[in-house]
Each structure stands twice: as structure tokens, then as C-alpha cells.
Amino acid sequence: MDSGSFRFGSFTLDVDSRLLRQDGVVVDVTSRYFDALVLLVREGGGLVLKDQFMDKVWRGVPVTDEALTQCIRTLRRTLGDDAARPRFIETVPKHGYRFVAHVEHGDGLPPLAVANSDVRVFWATAGAGVVGGGIAGLIGGLFYGFAGASQPLAPGMAAASIVLVLTALTVLVALIGAAGVSVGIASAGLMKERTAISVIAGGAAGGFLVGGIVKLLGLDAFQLILGQSPSGITGALEGGALGAAVGCGLWLCERSPPQLSVFRRALPAAAIGTLTGASIVAAGGQLLGGSLSLLAQLLPQSRLRLDHIGAVFGEDGFGYLSHIVTGALEGMLFAACITAAMLLAKRQLTE
Numbered sequence: 140m141d142s143g144s145f146r147f148g149s150f151t152l153d154v155d156s157r158l159l160r161q162d163g164v165v166v167d168v169t170s171r172y173f174d175a176l177v178l179l180v181r182e183g184g185g186l187v188l189k190d191q192f193m194d195k196v197w198r199g200v201p202v203t204d205e206a207l208t209q210c211i212r213t214l215r216r217t218l219g220d221d222a223a224r225p226r227f228i229e230t231v232p233k234h235g236y237r238f239v240a241h242v243e244h245g246d247g248l249p250p251l252a253v254a255n256s257d258v259r260v261f262w263a264t265a266g267a268g269v270v271g272g273g274i275a276g277l278i279g280g281l282f283y284g285f286a287g288a289s290q291p292l293a294p295g296m297a298a299a300s301i302v303l304v305l306t307a308l309t310v311l312v313a314l315i316g317a318a319g320v321s322v323g324i325a326s327a328g329l330m331k332e333r334t335a336i337s338v339i340a341g342g343a344a345g346g347f348l349v350g351g352i353v354k355l356l357g358l359d360a361f362q363l364i365l366g367q368s369p370s371g372i373t374g375a376l377e378g379g380a381l382g383a384a385v386g387c388g389l390w391l392c393e394r395s396p397p398q399l400s401v402f403r404r405a406l407p408a409a410a411i412g413t414l415t416g417a418s419i420v421a422a423g424g425q426l427l428g429g430s431l432s433l434l435a436q437l438l439p440q441s442r443l444r445l446d447h448i449g450a451v452f453g454e455d456g457f458g459y460l461s462h463i464v465t466g467a468l469e470g471m472l473f474a475a476c477i478t479a480a481m482l483l484a485k486r487q488l489t490e
Contacts, residue, residue, distance in 0.1 A: 145180045147227070147240040149485075150218065152180055159217075162260055162485050163328040164393055166217060171196055175210050179228060179238040188235040211236060216396065258329075263484045265318075265325035271480025272317020273310055275472040280309030282468070283431065286448050305431075312353070312427060317477055319349030320382040324389060324481070335390045342386030343379045350378020361437075369437045372430040377419050381473055384408075384415035389478045393485075401483050408478035409471050416470020420462045428465035432457040 145152040151160045154177055159166045168176065174196045179187055192207050193199070211228060214220075220227045229237045284302030323345025327337040354374030361368035388408025395404045416426060425433065428445065435443045435457075449461040 143244060146243045147180065147238075148218075152176065160333075161393075163333050165333060167394070168214075168217060172210050172213055172217075176214055179214075179236060180242055182238060183242050184237060184239065186231055186235055186237050191235070219396070260485070261325045261329055263487075264328065264481045265321045267480040267484035268321025268324065268477045269314060269317045271476040271478070272313045272321070272473065274480070275317070275476035276310035276313025277306065278476075279313065279427065279469055279472055280306030283309060283428065283445065286445055309427060313473065315353055316346065316349055316378060316381070316473070319345035319378065320385050321345070321477060321481070323348075323382060324386050327386075335387075338390045339383050339386035342382035342384075342389075344382070346382025346385075347375045347379030351375030353378075369430070369433040371425055371433055373425045373427060377424045377426060380415055380419055380424075381412070381470060384411050384470065385474045385477050387411055388474045389481060392478055392482060401479050401486070404482055405475050405479040409475035412470040412472070412474025413467045414470070415474070417463050417467040419470070420466035425462075426466045426469045428457070428469065429462050432462075 143154055145154070149161050150166075152158075153160070157170070157173060159168050159173065159176070175192060178191065178195055189204070189207060192210075193202070196210075197206070211230075212222075215222060215225075215228055218227045222228075222230060225239060227238060227240045229239045231237055281302065284305040320342045323341035323343070324338055325341075326345075327333050327341040330337055351374055354372060357372065358368040358370065385408065388405075388411040391407045391411075392404045395407070419426060420429065428448075431443060432445055435445070445457045445461070446455075448465065449455065449457045452458070452460045452464065454461055
């Protein structure tokens, strides 16, 4: 097999390291199927006969034609290709296969071009993650806003004001948190080898750092203005856990078939976010709903109340079950929206 690397579409085939990457993300390919892909790509549009696969991939090991068919089928699924409308692997009936995508040899690509491509992916995915976090904040803010507005209000206090203030607050918190998590995850893509551990660690580190900073600033602000502060509000540990959940969810979602809709690909991230959000609260932590409830207890004269949410679950006030459910909801929205936005950004980059 040739040494060096090849680029086609959003993929990089590194023969020396025996790695296939899509937008810097390592794609799992078995050793034999990797050899078959290298054989196809190396020919650069030339016909690869079935006998060539048997000689250079299976190396004389007797196998049936079905083994080769299964190999090509798996490679197509890995590349997101369609046999009826091939972008990468074309079937030549009764003879073999041809790689039809434009191929560039990696050794001939200027290093600056590669670096610029990596930076472009970094900013596109990080920016998309921030937008996704803002959308999650908008949905969550409307939920808390309407819940707060359903309480009896003081004279002159309009329900619309409650909804607007809580929505704006939730969007701001979500944007800040998403910025830390998304930049941390996107930074993993700049590493020489992007792994599950690096993506999860990047999300966790970003969430931990931003969560800690925001909590410190928030506590200082409350102490300065009110002379007291709710020490139990959400912070670094909660941010780190949610960031790790987003990273884990994104890593799994990137390995789903690319022809699926972004919504369906983001479902694993939504499930992981739901479990993480509920687990944070069950372990004694707080997310935004719990933090708002603490603020309401700290300032009894305020009109901020989330008791209506507790009433839905038969609780007197914003109780334990309310904390769990809202934590799960926040985790689901945060992980699903950021993941879907980053997946969509990567899809746009490759089209």
C-alpha cells in the first residue's frame, strides 16, 4: 500500500497511521476494509478488479464474492455513500469497483491550507454550539417564564414582564455555558488525533471553567448588592458534568449514519443529557431551576416563584421531584441543541 495521506470530500485517509478521519474525527474502520479503501483511493478513478481485492486485501485467503460485497457495502455506509447515486464508490457490474470522488494526495497540500481548514472547522462548530445553546436557553426560558407568570402577581406586574426577564436570563446563562463547552469540544478537533476522551474532556473542561467563573462572579455580585448570596447555585461541577455529557453525546452522534436527519442523529445526546441533568440534581447539585428556587428563598420579598411546577407533580412548592424533572429537561435541551447545531455545521461544511 502507498504511504502518505489522501483527501476526498470531508475525509482524510492517513495510510501511515492507518486512520480515516472525517473533519478531523477518527472513523472506525476494520483493518481489512481499510486496506480495501486504500486500494480504491490509490487508483484515483481507475477500475479495481475483484481479483486485485483478493490478492492485495485478502492476500490469497479464499473467500466468496459475498465477502467483497459486504466490504464495499460497509465502506459505503462509513462514507455516507449511496450505491444508486455514488459519490465515492461506483460498481462496475461483473468486473469490480471504481473510486469516483476527486482525490488529493496529502503530501501535495500546503501546510497552511490544512491549518486554515482546521481553524475554519473550529470556528464553525464552536459558533454553531453557542447558537444551539442559545436555542436551548430560549426554550427553557419560556418554560420557566410561563411557569413563573402563572403565579398570582403583584399589582402592576405584567405576566409578559416575568416571561421576558426569565427568558433573557436563561438565554444569557445558556449562551455563556455553551460557549465554554463548545470551544472546549472544538479545541479537541485541533489535536493531531481526536479521540472520545479528548472530546469529552474538552467539553468537561470548558463547562467546568465557565461554570466556576460564572458562579464566583454571581456570588460576588449578590454579596455586594444584597449583602448575602445563595452559595448552592449551579457552578463548576455542574458545568463540567453537562459539558462531559455534551462531548460524549456528540462523539456517539458523529458515529451514526450521516444520511439520517440531524434530529435523529442527536437523539443519543438528548438521552445522555437527560440522564446527566437528573443525576446532577439527585446527587445534590443544582441547575438553573434549582438555582432560581434558591434565589426565591433567599429573597422572600421577590415575586419569583416556581411553585406551579411543583403543583403539577402534587408537591407543595418546588420540591425534589420538580428539581429532578427540570434538571432532566435542562440537560436534554442543552445537550441535544448543542449537538444538533454542531452536527449541522459539519454537514454544511462538507456539502
